[in-house]
Every structure is written in C-alpha cells, then in structure tokens.
Amino acid sequence: MTATTRAWHLKSRPQGMPTSDNFELKDLPLDDLQDGWVRVENKWLSVDPYMRGRMNDVKSYVPPFQVGAPLEGGAVGKVVESRSPDFKDGDTVFHMLGWREGAAAPAAAFNKLPAIGVGDEQWLGNLGLTGGTAYFGLLRVAEAKAGDVVFVSAAAGAVGSAVVQIAKAKGMTVIGSAGGADKCEFVRSLGADQVVDYKAGSIVKGLAQAAPDGIDVYFDNVGGEHLDAAFAAARQNARFAICGMIDAYNAAEPQSFRYIMRIISARIAVKGFIYTDFIRDFPAFHQEMGGWIASGAVKSRETVRDGLEATPDAFLDLFRGGNTGKMLVKL
Amino acid sequence: MTATTRAWHLKSRPQGMPTSDNFELKDLPLDDLQDGWVRVENKWLSVDPYMRGRMNDVKSYVPPFQVGAPLEGGAVGKVVESRSPDFKDGDTVFHMLGWREGAAAPAAAFNKLPAIGVGDEQWLGNLGLTGGTAYFGLLRVAEAKAGDVVFVSAAAGAVGSAVVQIAKAKGMTVIGSAGGADKCEFVRSLGADQVVDYKAGSIVKGLAQAAPDGIDVYFDNVGGEHLDAAFAAARQNARFAICGMIDAYNAAEPQSFRYIMRIISARIAVKGFIYTDFIRDFPAFHQEMGGWIASGAVKSRETVRDGLEATPDAFLDLFRGGNTGKMLVKL
Numbered sequence: 001m002t003a004t005t006r007a008w009h010l011k012s013r014p015q016g017m018p019t020s021d022n023f024e025l026k027d028l029p030l031d032d033l034q035d036g037w038v039r040v041e042n043k044w045l046s047v048d049p050y051m052r053g054r055m056n057d058v059k060s061y062v063p064p065f066q067v068g069a070p071l072e073g074g075a076v077g078k079v080v081e082s083r084s085p086d087f088k089d090g091d092t093v094f095h096m097l098g099w100r101e102g103a104a105a106p107a108a109a110f111n112k113l114p115a116i117g118v119g120d121e122q123w124l125g126n127l128g129l130t131g132g133t134a135y136f137g138l139l140r141v142a143e144a145k146a147g148d149v150v151f152v153s154a155a156a157g158a159v160g161s162a163v164v165q166i167a168k169a170k171g172m173t174v175i176g177s178a179g180g181a182d183k184c185e186f187v188r189s190l191g192a193d194q195v196v197d198y199k200a201g202s203i204v205k206g207l208a209q210a211a212p213d214g215i216d217v218y219f220d221n222v223g224g225e226h227l228d229a230a231f232a233a234a235r236q237n238a239r240f241a242i243c244g245m246i247d248a249y250n251a252a253e254p255q256s257f258r259y260i261m262r263i264i265s266a267r268i269a270v271k272g273f274i275y276t277d278f279i280r281d282f283p284a285f286h287q288e289m290g291g292w293i294a295s296g297a298v299k300s301r302e303t304v305r306d307g308l309e310a311t312p313d314a315f316l317d318l319f320r321g322g323n324t325g326k327m328l329v330k331l
Numbered sequence: 332m333t334a335t336t337r338a339w340h341l342k343s344r345p346q347g348m349p350t351s352d353n354f355e356l357k358d359l360p361l362d363d364l365q366d367g368w369v370r371v372e373n374k375w376l377s378v379d380p381y382m383r384g385r386m387n388d389v390k391s392y393v394p395p396f397q398v399g400a401p402l403e404g405g406a407v408g409k410v411v412e413s414r415s416p417d418f419k420d421g422d423t424v425f426h427m428l429g430w431r432e433g434a435a436a437p438a439a440a441f442n443k444l445p446a447i448g449v450g451d452e453q454w455l456g457n458l459g460l461t462g463g464t465a466y467f468g469l470l471r472v473a474e475a476k477a478g479d480v481v482f483v484s485a486a487a488g489a490v491g492s493a494v495v496q497i498a499k500a501k502g503m504t505v506i507g508s509a510g511g512a513d514k515c516e517f518v519r520s521l522g523a524d525q526v527v528d529y530k531a532g533s534i535v536k537g538l539a540q541a542a543p544d545g546i547d548v549y550f551d552n553v554g555g556e557h558l559d560a561a562f563a564a565a566r567q568n569a570r571f572a573i574c575g576m577i578d579a580y581n582a583a584e585p586q587s588f589r590y591i592m593r594i595i596s597a598r599i600a601v602k603g604f605i606y607t608d609f610i611r612d613f614p615a616f617h618q619e620m621g622g623w624i625a626s627g628a629v630k631s632r633e634t635v636r637d638g639l640e641a642t643p644d645a646f647l648d649l650f651r652g653g654n655t656g657k658m659l660v661k662l
Contacts, residue, residue: 053596223592228585242594249592254559256587261554261580263573263603265384270601272594 003030007070007100008311014055017250017319022055023312028070030104038087039104040077045308045329046098046124047073047315048158049221052249073098074129076113076120087112094123101308101331118293119300125326126162126300127289129275133243134162135285136278137219139170141241141271144217146171151207151230154221155192156183158326159243163219164190165298172217175210177203177226179321186301186324203229204259214238223247224255231259234266242272250319301325334361338401338431339642345386348581348650353386354643359401361435369418370435371408376639376660377429377455378404378646379489380552383580404429405460407444407451418443425454432639432662449624450631456657457493457631458620460606464574465493466616467609468550470501472572472602475548477502482538482561485552486523487514489657490574494550495521496629503548506541508534508557510652517632517655534560535590545569554578555586562590565597573603581650632656 007028014022033039051073054065065071075098079091084107087093093110097103113123125131137159138144150167154160155176167174168191176187177196184195194210196203207215207229216238218230223245230240248255262268278285292298303323305314311329318327338359345353364370382404385396396402406429410422415438418424424441428434444454456462468490469475481498485491486507498505499522507518508527515526525541527534538546538560547569549561554576561571579586593599609616623629634654636645642660649658 244595245592254587254589255591256585258585260586261576263601264575264605265603267603267605267608268601269603270594270599272596272598272600274595274598277598 003032003104004028005030005100005102006308008308009070010055010065010067013057013067014052014250016252018052018055018316020312020316023071025309028100030102033081033083033104034106036084036107037104038079038084038093038107038110039081039102040093040095040097040110041080041102042075042077042098042100042331044076044121044124045073045311045331046075046129047311047318047327047329048129049244049246049249049318051315052319071099072096074124075099075103076123077103079110082107092120094128099311116290118290121302121326121328121330122293122300124328125158125302126293126298127286130158130326131162131289131298132278132282132285133159133275134166134219135289136275136281137241137243137273138163138166138217140278140281141273142217142219142239144170144172144239147173148216149173149175149211149214149235150217150219151175151177151211151215151233152219152221153177153198153226154244154246155187155190155195156324157221158323160219160221161187161190161301161325162298164192165292168192169292169297175207175215177206177222183321183324190299198226204232207233217241219243221246227255228257228259231257231262231268234262234268236266238266238268240268240270242270246319303327305329307331334363334435335359336361336431336433337639339639340401341386341396341398344388344398345383345581347583349383349386349647351643351647354402356640359431361433364412364414364435365437367415367438368435369410369415369424369438369441370412370433371424371426371428371441372411372433373406373408373429373431373662375407375452375455376404376642376662377406377460378642378649378658378660379460380575380577380580380649382646383650402430403427405455406431406434407454408434410441413438423451425459430642447621449621452633452657452659452661453624453631455659456489456633457624457629458617461489461657462493462620462629463609463613463616464490464606465497465550466620467606467612468572468574468604469494469497469548471609471612472604473548473550473570475501475503475570478504479547480504480506480542480545480566481548481550482506482508482542482546482564483550483552484508484529484557485575485577486518486521486526487655488552489654491550491552492518492521492632492656493629495523496623499523500623500628506538506546508537508553514652514655521630529557535563538564548572550574552577558586559588559590562588562593562599565593565599567597569597569599571599571601573601577650634658636660638662
C-alpha cells in the first residue's frame with residue numbers, strides 16, 4: 001500500500017501575474033519509509049515572494065519548479081514516523097517540502113528545531129528565511145551601523161518589518177515605505193522614525209522629505225521607483241542591499257531609472273544577496289535574533305490563512321499587498 | 332597693464348546634447364603674477380565626457396561650471412614665468428586650467444611632471460585621468476584578477492582602451508564593445524579576445540555570443556543597453572565598476588533595464604567611483620603604468636585636434652563617437 005498526501009502542484013507557468021488557475025491540488029504518492037528516512041505532518045507553510053521566480057523556466061539560484069510537479073517551500077512539521085536515529089516521533093522540524101500536508105524523505109532533509117520558547121511559526125519568520133534575510137542583508141551586505149540612515153521598502157512585509165526592528169535595535173535611523181495608512185501606522189509602531197506611503201504620491205519626493213539629508217543604506221525588497229528614489233537620495237558611499245524586486249517579478253516591462261547615474265557621483269555600492277549565502281553564520285544569527293525576540297526588541301506579526309486549500313491565495317496576496325508581516329498558512 | 336589669454340567660456344547650459352552655441356571664445360584677464368605664483372602656456376588640452384556633467388546646474392563630485400565663466404579641464408603646459416621657488420621657466424606641468432591658452436595661479440595649482448621619457452600628452456591619457464580611471468576601476472573597484480572574463484564598453488575610447496590593455500597585461504580574458512568595424516578592429520589590435528560591435532545589433536545578444544560562459548567583471552563607460560547586457564551575462568559574484576554612463580549624459584529619458592533583477596540571483600556587486608578617490612595611490616599607479624608604457628604592454632592612441640578653436644568640437648565629438656583613444660587638443 002502506498003500512502004499519499006495532498007499537495008499543491010504547478011499546473012502551468014504563470015505569464016505575468018499568477019492566478020489560481022496556475023495551481024492544482026492533487027494527491028501525491030509518498031515513498032515508503034526506508035532506513036534513515038523520516039515522515040512528518042506539516043503544521044505551518046510559508047509562502048514567499050521569491051517562489052514566483054521558481055515558477056519561470058529560467059536558471060536562477062534555485063532550480064525552477066516543473067509543470068506537473070509538486071511545489072516546494074519552507075514548512076514546519078512534526079515527526080510522525082522515524083526510521084532515523086536522529087529523529088523521534090513528536091520532534092518539531094523545519095524543512096523545504098511545503099505546499100503539502102505531509103512529507104517523507106531522508107533525514108538530511110529535516111532540521112530539528114530547538115525548544116527555545118518561541119512559537120513554531122517563528123522558524124518560518126524572524127528566526128527563519130525572512131528574519132535571516134533582514135539580518136544578513138542589513139548588517140552584512142549593506143554593512144549598516146549605528147547612526148546610519150536606513151531606508152527599507154515594503155517595511156510592513158515580513159522581511160521589511162524585521163529590517164525596521166533590527167535597525168532600531170542597532171541604533172540606526174529608519175525610514176520605511178508601505179502602502180496605505182494602516183500599514184504605515186504598523187511600520188511606525190515597529191519603531192520607524194519616518195514612513196513613506198508609496199500609494200500617496202511620488203516615492204522620490206516622499207523619500208526626499210522623509211530623509212532631507214539623504215540615506216546611507218537602502219534595503220530593497222521592491223525595485224522600480226523605490227530603487228530609483230534611493231538612487232536619488234543616496235549620500236556619499238551609500239550601500240544598497242538588493243534582497244528582492246517584487247515590482248518586477250510579474251512585470252513584462254523593463255524597469256526604468258532616472259537617477260541611476262548617481263551610482264557614480266555618490267559612489268553607491270549595490271549588492272544582491274540570498275539568505276543561504278550566509279549559511280555558515282546561521283548560529284550567530286539565531287543567537288542574536290533569539291535574544292531580540294526574548295527581550296521584545298523584535299516582535300513578530302503574521303497574516304495567517306487557514307488550511308492547505310488557502311495556500312495559492314495566500315501566495316497571490318503577497319503581490320496584492322494582502323499581508324502585514326509574515327504570510328503563513330496554518331494546517 | 333593687465334595680461335589676457337583666450338579662453339573658452341560656458342555661454343549657456345546645454346539642454347540634452349550640447350552644441351557649439353553653448354560655448355564662447357573670449358579674452359580672459361590674467362591676474363598679475365604675485366609672490367608664489369606661476370604662469371604657464373598650455374601645450375595640450377584634455378576634453379573628457381565627465382565635463383558634460385559639470386555643464387548642468389547640479390551638485391556633483393565637482394562643482395558645476397558657471398554660465399559666463401571660463402571652462403576648466405586637464406591641461407599640460409610649460410612654465411613661462413615663475414615667482415615660486417618650486418618652478419622654473421621651461422618646467423612641464425599638469426594642471427586643471429584647461430580650455431584656454433595660458434593660465435596664472437598659485438604654485439599649488441600646478442604639478443611638475445617628471446622626465447620619464449614619455450610624451451607630455453601621456454599625462455592627460457594613460458598616465459593621467461583616463462589611464463588612472465581604467466587602472467583603479469578595473470583592479471580596485473571591480474577587483475579583477477588573472478583568469479577573469481572582463482567586459483568593457485566603449486573599448487575604443489580613452490578609458491576603455493586602457494582597460495583592455497591593463498586587463499591583458501594582468502592575464503584576463505577581455506571582451507570590448509565599440510561602434511563600427513574600424514573601431515572594433517582597433518580594439519582587437521589592443522589585444523581584446525572578443526569584440527562586440529554595438530552598432531551591428533543587440534548588445535545583449537552580442538555579449539552572450541562573445542562570452543557564452545558569462546562575465547566576471549564589467550567596466551561600464553556607457554550605461555543603458557550595455558549595462559543591461561552585462562546584467563544578463565553576469566556570472567555568480569560578478570563585479571561591475573561604474574565609471575561613466577555616456578548614454579545618459581545628454582538623455583532626458585530614464586534608462587531602462589530588463590535584466591537588473593539578476594543582481595540578486597547572480598549576487599552582482601555594482602560600485603561607482605571617481606579617479607580622485609584613489610589619489611593616495613597615484614604613485615603606485617604611475618610606477619606600474621609607467622612600466623607598462625615602457626615595455627609596450629600599454630600603448631597610447633590619440634585623436635588630436637589642432638588649435639584652441641577646435642576645443643568645443645573635440646568635446647562634442649566624444650558624444651558622436653568621433654574619437655579613437657584619447658581625444659586631445661594640441662595648441
């Protein structure tokens with residue numbers, strides 16, 4: 001008898017903005033548990049903007065999803081059956097076999113999560129990809145330090161809201177952008193010194209008003225006009241950490257920049273990065289971030305959708321501004 | 332009696348592409364020679380693309396030219412009168428009071444040039460701003476090293492042709508872009524392994540063919556589609572030194588990029604710089620470049636216009652592709 005699990009599959013490659021038609025919920029056979037394998041039931045699924053890139057048929061830092069194959073993504077689950085000495089029933093694990101109810105794989109696919117008194121879902125948020133992306137991008141890629149003026153786009157999102165709080169914990173001045181009054185108020189509540197509402201008018205003008213003396217660091221989640229505004233506002237030797245360009249993920253048109261030439265006069269350093277580039281430094285990140293979570297310096301905010309069926313809509317809402325903080329699916 | 336000299340003045344600020352109407356040749360009073368001052372007769376004048384930026388009324392790394400005031404730029408001259416103990420008649424000097432026949436100023440404005448057996452005009456080229464820009468941009472900003480695949484735009488220009496030769500002297504593979512068959516042949520003659528003729532079709536496709544395995548370094552003199560092609564072709568951890576964006580200097584339209592998102596997946600580092608950022612390392616540059624010039628590893632090629640009257644046209648020709656190698660005016 002072969003067991004199955006319900007899993008979201010990529011039905012067709014999206015052209016531009018994805019729709020629910022690109023996804024299909026189907027039974028997926030689970031391999032029989034071999035020696036050294038583990039079976040888990042998922043409790044939390046992560047949906048993240050970077051997954052959009054894997055839906056295109058292009059080589060990138062992770063291989064593309066295949067049409068007809070199950071989707072993948074960060075997940076937290078409980079071990080329900082183990083043929084590995086490293087895991088026992090009830091262990092909480094992080095793994096990448098998300099978008100599905102259960103998973104069976106060799107033990108190496110799973111990371112046992114320590115009991116440090118935080119909610120399991122935090123391992124998909126501030127202690128996981130989003131918090132780590134914020135931490136390494138701000139402190140290592142952009143080399144932000146106390147006293148710097150930091151601009152972060154999509155500051156009400158999962159990564160952005162972590163950037164705001166880490167920057168404040170480290171003594172920086174922070175300007176966050178968000179869309180609409182509610183999200184701007186949320187960004188302020190995280191400690192941001194200034195907020196730019198990108199739905200209220202020109203971002204270039206908004207940033208110039210929020211940071212009249214310019215910015216030292218830009219943490220980019222968005223690209224497009226946000227990045228152009230950062231070029232316009234950059235001080236000498238400004239550093240830009242390019243984490244995402246959500247404006248471009250679904251766009252057929254090229255992005256245009258009026259102020260990119262300031263790279264030369266302001267000697268701007270622009271650098272792209274991926275969370276996993278810093279895998280050797282995860283222990284240091286977990287320790288420092290764990291301390292901030294324990295002290296309340298970094299708080300988490302989630303937008304939670306219920307049930308496996310909700311996964312594609314949760315993902316699509318990332319591109320419609322439907323989330324404040326980290327978007328999660330609870331099973 | 333007050334002496335005068337003939338000097339080009341900025342008559343009006345160009346809108347977009349400058350024309351000869353923006354310039355006016357007028358007599359300029361020369362201050363009487365005070366104690367500690369020096370008077371020179373210019374022999375060579377430099378015209379450089381960066382001067383276009385100073386014709387706009389915007390704050391940049393150098394202050395803007397003023398309407399009605401004389402223009403400035405790199406020049407080599409001979410001392411004809413000295414009231415400074417540091418200079419004597421006949422000394423060859425580099426200074427920034429170009430676009431004119433003669434100049435009088437405090438001795439600190441002049442740098443005495445050592446007699447190392449190179450033509451005086453080299454101090455405006457391979458031993459001056461253009462060669463130094465190539466040297467520091469390639470080796471320091473982009474950290475190019477032996478074995479790297481280097482793409483350089485405007486490779487038939489003054490800076491670009493120095494980049495090609497320095498890169499070959501350092502054991503790199505070099506792809507240069509230039510406009511038209513003659514310039515491409517010149518770039519090949521400098522040692523470039525591959526040439527992309529940007530007038531012959533898509534630069535993105537041309538670079539993809541010239542560098543099927545991608546590029547490690549891009550030295551940007553042009554911006555625009557050249558920069559986009561470099562984004563498309565970048566290997567993991569590619570480094571871009573942004574020296575100039577001549578495509579943008581006279582353009583009212585923003586620049587657009589189809590491949591800028593590859594900054595993230597390829598972890599591209601993009602950095603702007605100015606020659607004078609490395610002023611403390613000029614002695615090391617002069618020594619290494621002097622050695623290459625002496626050995627013939629770096630050759631100079633100039634496009635020379637005769638007489639002060641030709642200066643604005645020489646400058647305008649920089650934007651019309653009118654020069655191969657360094658554009659100079661000989662007085």
